[in-house]
Structure formats: C-alpha cells, structure tokens
Amino acid sequence: DWHHLEQHRFARRVAGAMEQLVRERDVKALVVVAPPRTLADLREALHADxxxxxxxxxxxxxxxxxxxEIAQHLTAEH
Structure with a gap:
C-alpha cells in the first residue's frame, strides 16, 4: 500500500534529520512524540547514537x- 510505504519513507527522513541534529548540535536528550505506528518505524530507522x-x-x-496544547500534553504525560 502506497500510504504505508510513504509512512516508512517519512520515518527514515525524520530519523536522518534527528541524527544530523544530534551530531551538529551535540544533543544530549530527546523526547520523541509520534503516533504508535510512526514511532515503531522511527525505532527501526534511528541510528544507535x-x-x-x-x-x-x-x-x-x-x-x-x-x-x-502540545506543551500541555507533554507536561501532563511526564
């Protein structure tokens, strides 16, 4: 299904952008917010670092x- 393929591609692009951000800005900690399926795709695509x-x-x-509202959701969660 094309929709699912695009979701996987999107997750790989996001994972690449996150890796670049971690390396360029020496990010120490990340909080990842995503729908469950996207989060699963991200976990597979993310570099170990x-x-x-x-x-x-x-x-x-x-x-x-x-x-x-996003800030409220995040502070309510953690």
Missing part, C-alpha cells in the same frame, strides 16, 4: 494541535 539519547517517548498524534 540517536536511540541512546531518547529519554522519553509519547505515543500520540499531536500534529493538529497548537503549540500551547
């Missing part, structure tokens, strides 16, 4: 929420 910096995962789709 990036995985080692993940301190929390939030299994939610917050893409349609404004920034202030």
């Amino acid at each position: 990036v995985k080692a910096r993940i301190i929390a995962e939030v299994h939610k789709d917050l893409t349609r929420h404004p920034i202030d």
